[in-house]
Amino acid sequence: MPVTDPNPPVLEIRDLHKSYGALEVLKGVSIAAKKGDVVSLIGSSGSGKSTLLRCANLLEDSQQGEILFEGEPVTWRGKGPGRHPADRKQVIRIRTNLSMVFQQFNLWAHMTILQNVMEAPVTVLGEDRHEVETRARALLDKVGIGDKCDVFPAQLSGGQQQRAAIARALAMQPRALLFDEPTSALDPELEQEVVRVIKALAEEGRTMMLVTHDMRLAADVSDHVVFLHQGLIEEQGPPDQVFGAPKSERLQQFLSATVAA
Ligand SMILES: Nc1ncnc2c1ncn2[C@@H]1O[C@H](COP(=O)(O)OP(=O)(O)OP(=O)(O)O)[C@@H](O)[C@H]1O
Numbered sequence: 001m002p003v004t005d006p007n008p009p010v011l012e013i014r015d016l017h018k019s020y021g022a023l024e025v026l027k028g029v030s031i032a033a034k035k036g037d038v039v040s041l042i043g044s045s046g047s048g049k050s051t052l053l054r055c056a057n058l059l060e061d062s063q064q065g066e067i068l069f070e071g072e073p074v075t076w077r078g079k080g081p082g083r084h085p086a087d088r089k090q091v092i093r094i095r096t097n098l099s100m101v102f103q104q105f106n107l108w109a110h111m112t113i114l115q116n117v118m119e120a121p122v123t124v125l126g127e128d129r130h131e132v133e134t135r136a137r138a139l140l141d142k143v144g145i146g147d148k149c150d151v152f153p154a155q156l157s158g159g160q161q162q163r164a165a166i167a168r169a170l171a172m173q174p175r176a177l178l179f180d181e182p183t184s185a186l187d188p189e190l191e192q193e194v195v196r197v198i199k200a201l202a203e204e205g206r207t208m209m210l211v212t213h214d215m216r217l218a219a220d221v222s223d224h225v226v227f228l229h230q231g232l233i234e235e236q237g238p239p240d241q242v243f244g245a246p247k248s249e250r251l252q253q254f255l256s257a258t259v260a261a
Pocket residue numbers: 020023025043044045046047048049050051052
């Protein structure tokens with residue numbers, strides 16, 4: 001009998017490889033987030049951070065390596081460039097449990113904020129509309145825009161739109177949240193509104209994987225920080241170590257360039 005971990009990570013990636021044609025973007029990356037962990041991914045533009053998140057929730061195919069959700073490995077058919085997830089139901093289950101928040105919010109412009117938050121639980125999960133509405137209103141209150149239920153995304157500031165997008169991700173009651181540069185499209189004062197929400201989620205013990213250029217945010221919320229460089233993990237560790245005593249020269253250079261920016 002194989003030994004099964006009674007408390008497996010919510011998300012685990014083992015030796016993941018991903019290419020776009022001839023361009024190898026991920027060259028064997030392993031990363032895990034246990035329940036309640038906040039793992040931040042940092043690194044230069046093009047190092048593969050977004051690709052890693054997109055592979056993790058199966059928005060992108062990967063060619064080699066394993067992805068495990070709560071210990072359950074993604075099943076594949078085919079090999080290498082011909083590899084695709086084999087089980088459509090598993091893909092939907094994993095994707096809805098690893099809810100993603102994007103840099104550009106990606107709200108549906110033709111729906112009100114409340115409709116945006118309710119849409120996927122009702123249509124994808126088939127949940128009761130009234131229950132979902134109660135939950136959606138509570139989540140919009142929680143992120144501080146409970147008074148914006150009936151307006152359209154274009155009527156909100158960027159910070160408000162991103163908070164609506166976070167409420168939408170939470171409405172799926174996911175096991176983990178994946179954030180891809182959630183504050184990068186925002187002016188500094190709007191950024192802080194979103195940072196506060198992310199910090200509150202971290203304090204609640206939410207499991208999160210966070211790609212960010214905001215080193216202060218990464219230092220404040222993370223249990224573990226991973227520095228990606230050209231598709232490989234160059235250095236990783238607790239935030240005190242990664243930010244306070246970086247060992248790799250590339251990480252030292254990256255941090256001094258980021259602080260100077
Ligand atoms: N759909 C795609 N087709 C081809 N190449 C892609 C695609 N998406 C990303 N790439 C390439 O993969 C590499 C990694 O991109 P990725 O978006 O993961 O980087 P990143 O670390 O998120 O960068 P940034 O900080 O700029 O967001 C880049 O060289 C990029 O040009």
